[in-house]
Amino acid sequence: MTAETLDGKALAATIKAELKERVAALAERGIVPGLGTVLVGDDPGSHSYVRGKHRDCAEVGIASIQVELPASTSAAELEGRIRELNEDPACTGFIVQLPLPGALDDAWALELVDPGKDADGLHPANLGRLVLGEPGPLPCTPRGIVELLRRNGVGLSGAEVCVIGRGTTVGRPLGLLLTRKSENATVTLCHTGTVDVAEHTRRADIVVAAAGRPRIVTADMVKPGAVCVDVGITRTEAGLVGDIDPSVREVASWIAPVPGGVGPMTRAMLLTNVVERAEALAG
């Protein structure tokens, strides 16, 4: 078997076309959604992601507000800039690009964001809503994964899903999302404390690799016909390397690859959150 591709790039283009119409409908009511980004430091990867987000915004008709700060920025200065975006009526949603450099604390910064403008869905109040099953912005990568599977007809209800990685932006909230009544999957969350990861992945109908460790999922770890979703991105001199080894293509039925799978979907869900926030503010 050679796995079919879960094409996140193509689906993201479809979603952007849908959002463009919703943005046009808002414009008729005099509302322009605006995405703010706060980028601290000079990590080239972070700069490249943020550039991509603003390119997406331009395509869809969302205004961009870019805040760039040096790595030497103090906590007080960063707090001030976040509070400015909280107050700025042109900014309907924003993100603080993670990880923050040096001593600046990610969780501290996330908590300063107005939960009503939280385009990442990572504010503790919004993560709490996810736990409680209340409506609110959802974390972009988990939402993108669910959307990518759903729109390709991969069933989640009753599925055994093995998630590798318990990070705050992907693994942990993905587990919460997939176990809601509306998704109804059974989730095993593996992490560095898991004794035998392969024992869990082999039972799974769907494997999501979000550890950020190159090629940790190999063909022998995957049940024939399983669906595999690659979330890890490691930059090497040879290019981007995912958490899923290429050998898995011969065993899986579907693969969401790196690049072209979950990454573009994450960006499309950020735009979706911004448009939804603007629609909510418009009433």
Ligand SMILES: Nc1nc(=O)c2c([nH]1)NC[C@@H]1CN(c3ccc(C(=O)N[C@@H](CCC(=O)O)C(=O)O)cc3)C=[N+]21
């Ligand atoms: N507050 C915050 N929110 C985030 O959503 C967030 C973040 N911080 N920090 C970093 C991670 C990572 N992330 C990606 C987004 C798009 C691609 C993406 O578009 N990837 C392309 C390849 C891009 C390339 O060539 O580098 C692809 O997979 O096809 C990847 C990774 C969002 N993150």
Ligand SMILES: [Mg+2]
């Ligand atoms: Mg830090």
